[in-house]
Amino acid sequence: MNTLPALLVPGLGATARLYSHQIPALWALGAVMVADHRRQDSMFALAKDILIHAPPQFALIGLSMGGYIAFEILRQAPERVLRLALLDTSARPDTPDQTERRQLTIAKAQAGDLPGIAALMFPGLVHASRRHDAGLRAAIDGMLLETGSEAFARQQTAIMGRLDSRPSLSAIRCPALVLVGDGDELTPPFLAEEIAQGIEGAQLLTVPGAGHVSTLERPEFVTQTLVAWLRRS
Numbered sequence: 001m002n003t004l005p006a007l008l009v010p011g012l013g014a015t016a017r018l019y020s021h022q023i024p025a026l027w028a029l030g031a032v033m034v035a036d037h038r039r040q041d042s043m044f045a046l047a048k049d050i051l052i053h054a055p056p057q058f059a060l061i062g063l064s065m066g067g068y069i070a071f072e073i074l075r076q077a078p079e080r081v082l083r084l085a086l087l088d089t090s091a092r093p094d095t096p097d098q099t100e101r102r103q104l105t106i107a108k109a110q111a112g113d114l115p116g117i118a119a120l121m122f123p124g125l126v127h128a129s130r131r132h133d134a135g136l137r138a139a140i141d142g143m144l145l146e147t148g149s150e151a152f153a154r155q156q157t158a159i160m161g162r163l164d165s166r167p168s169l170s171a172i173r174c175p176a177l178v179l180v181g182d183g184d185e186l187t188p189p190f191l192a193e194e195i196a197q198g199i200e201g202a203q204l205l206t207v208p209g210a211g212h213v214s215t216l217e218r219p220e221f222v223t224q225t226l227v228a229w230l231r232r233s
Helices: 023-027 043-053 065-076 096-110 114-125 134-147 149-160 166-171 189-198 219-231
Strands: 006-009 032-034 058-063 081-087 176-181 203-207
Touching: 006 023, 006 065, 023 032, 023 219, 043 065, 043 149, 058 065, 065 081, 065 149, 065 166, 081 219, 096 114, 096 149, 114 134, 114 149, 134 149, 166 189, 176 189, 176 219, 189 203, 203 219
Parallel strands: 006 032, 006 058, 058 081, 081 176, 176 203
Antiparallel strands: none
16 A cells, blocks of 8 residues: 555645545545745745654645645755646746735735635636535635635745746656646646646546635545545556
8 A cells, every 4th residue: 555645735725634635544644744835924934844844755735825835845855746736737837927926815814804805706616607606705715714824924925035946847856646627717838838847757637517716615526536636556
């Protein structure tokens, strides 16, 4: 049985609950650790902190901001990452428009307006067919409240300052899975295709009926995919 530990890195404003459906199945294959990405305001510092507490070697799984952090972990300690799964993410740096929108949400966070941030973000996080899903909305809003205003602002600052990871894709040597929701509007499928094309031998998979938070929108599909990926020799 595969006993490789799994290190899960959540996205912006997300907590361990982002992977709540996947953790029990992944635990059956090895220890599971969820990274704390709330303490620093740069990708370099976040990755350094996470690596201090991570197992010596691990399977690395990151969604959205978790993917940005995963790229930085790979820059700092590629020998420790034996498998890589990048979910609903991008290898590109922020565009000026994205940075401007992030600065607006930072201002809201500093004003303590987490409900306003949640209302602003939710429609873009989920598949168009799920924008009236009260349970999904409650889960995402709950994670943002658990994250808190100060940590959210730090996360946005880190995201704005992230590097362009496209030039380093070809240096990734471990088995890689790139997964994206077919209705992901924040990091659309063409960005996943770009990542998969840049990593030799990477597997690209589209999740039907999912937006940006595929682990919550299509939990069974994503769980089965990750388990099969970890079990693959």
